[in-house]
Amino acid sequence: MPVYFIRRMMQSVLVLFVMSLLVFVGVFAIGNPIDILISPEADQHEIERATRALGLDKPLWEQYGLFVVNALKGDLGRSFVFNIPAIDLILQRMPATMELAITATFMGVLLGIPLGMWAGLRPESFSGKLIMSGSILGFSLPTFWVGLMLIMIFAVFLGWLPSTGRGQTREFLGVHLSILTWDGLRHLAMPAFNLALFKLSLVIRLARAGTREAILQDYVKFARAKGVSSRRIIGVHVFKNIMIPIVTVLGLELGSTIAFAVVTETVFAWPGMGKLIIDSINLLDRPVIVAYLMVIVFMFIFINLVVDLLYSVLDPRVRISESKG
């Protein structure tokens, strides 16, 4: 196990390094931030001064080298726009995004697994078919459109839920969370559902496929031959088996949920990282873009590691040399 862990860590460092290079070169290619940051009336002298101040006069390789050296010290650069460390800016916005992404994931799991299992147990029934048709919609409708429709129905026509912002937040362990207040919950409901929709559809399909496969297995028949109640067969025998693919996919999806909460955050004006990155791209705030992408890459690596560990908890067959560890 330790050897496996160390190897994973080395791979992760390599991935981080390669990503930083790609991101840095990619952002460099987008355009010169000076053109946007400085007023159009500024003269040549002023432009040169600003360029030097931001370190943009140096060649690309030197800028990158400087970035790497600073990054190793924990400094991912200062925002051109806000003139504060980019990482602080991101960490400030992170709780909002995490709250949204995690709530959405929970929604997807808590609704998706029962619905998917139901559809898997009654594939021919009307309700089963309805659930599956619904999941196709969840897959194929674009997130921004669903978000707008939700706002139109629940905020404009019915007036039940607020359409923008986080609402009232409460501090918990130094982090501001919407989920702890009623007002915050009302603000959270729509964006979280919007973000959850794709995941929900995915979980429904995975749970249904898994259930249909599992109920045909001999172990289910043997459990029935033992006289075990069907509730326990479904709740224990089938459930534990379908969790393996669901956890894998959800783990991978959690990363992309956080990374691509951008659309939902924009539609619902949710003050998270996604909105920050969109603003930063518009202003070509290079250090923030780079730092954001590095944070996301780091998050992906971390989540994958957690999923692998969780996987071995769920599936005894993949426990790596457990007896020695």
Add this chain to the structure above:
Amino acid sequence: MTGGSDAPTLVVENLRTHFFTRAGVVKAVDDVSFTVTKGRILGLVGESGSGKSITGFSIIGLVDPPGRVVEGRILFQGRDLASLAENEARKLRGSRIAMIFQDPMMTLNPVLRIDTQMIEAVQAHEPVDRETARQRARDALGKVGIPSPDERLKAYPHQFSGGMRQRVAIATALLHRPELIICDEPTTALDVTIQGQILYEMQKLCRDSGTALIWITHDLSVIAGLADEVCVMYAGRIVEAGTVDEVLDRPLHPYTLGLIGSVPSRNVRGRPLAQIPGMTPSLLSLPPGCAFRTRCERADAACMEAPAITLPLANRPIRCVHPNLAASS
């Protein structure tokens, strides 16, 4: 049959189990009748697709849709299982009637520990606490010859060999001392030495506790050493029945004759192995008349009509108009 007080454990009368598929009705079990008595072993022999496993599943009430028992009675200690409500049937399954499956690699849930799977079997029928149930499970494992059962209870199925897994399945089936155990080719996936051990143990169990056994297999050599009575099945029907000695020594039905002839033996070393020509007909498109007609060398115009059960010799029911009455080896 032996003592007057010994009422048969199981009487199956005119059982028909059909599968209603899109392509048509598959008569997997078509008018099957037999009796199993306390402490006796009935062998159910036939090729793949002859309906022997479905017969077993019909008895324990585990025929999956689109199949169902359409006709007949399954009298278990006088109660008709065919007309039992699902909840009543569930109470009998695992406690009074147990079943052991063919592939021990598949019958245990890979993600649950052995103790979980055995304790739930105990608790499904008796309101005992976990600790008592665990001890019952441990004792059962010890009885089927699993060393250090306490430790093994905490293991997962993949940590067992095939033979050990089948022992776990057998131990699970024995937890409630059932009166009837249906064994669906439980030794087919095991190697011969393990098969021998398991056969020995099952036979002993049957004799000692008076459990009735239905042993489903395609392997005549297993039947020869294990069973008391045998029913030979072909295309959903029993074509020949009798005691093992009678049937194996003097097969009357051409199909039984062919089956016995197909067992490789040392006497014919070097010569091509005997086989029954053709293959089992699809149950969807059975030829009219005797189902074995197309593969039978004795077939003639008389076989165009489905043969009824006849008794050419005492206690030897067969379904054939051309029984092999010539004295054979």
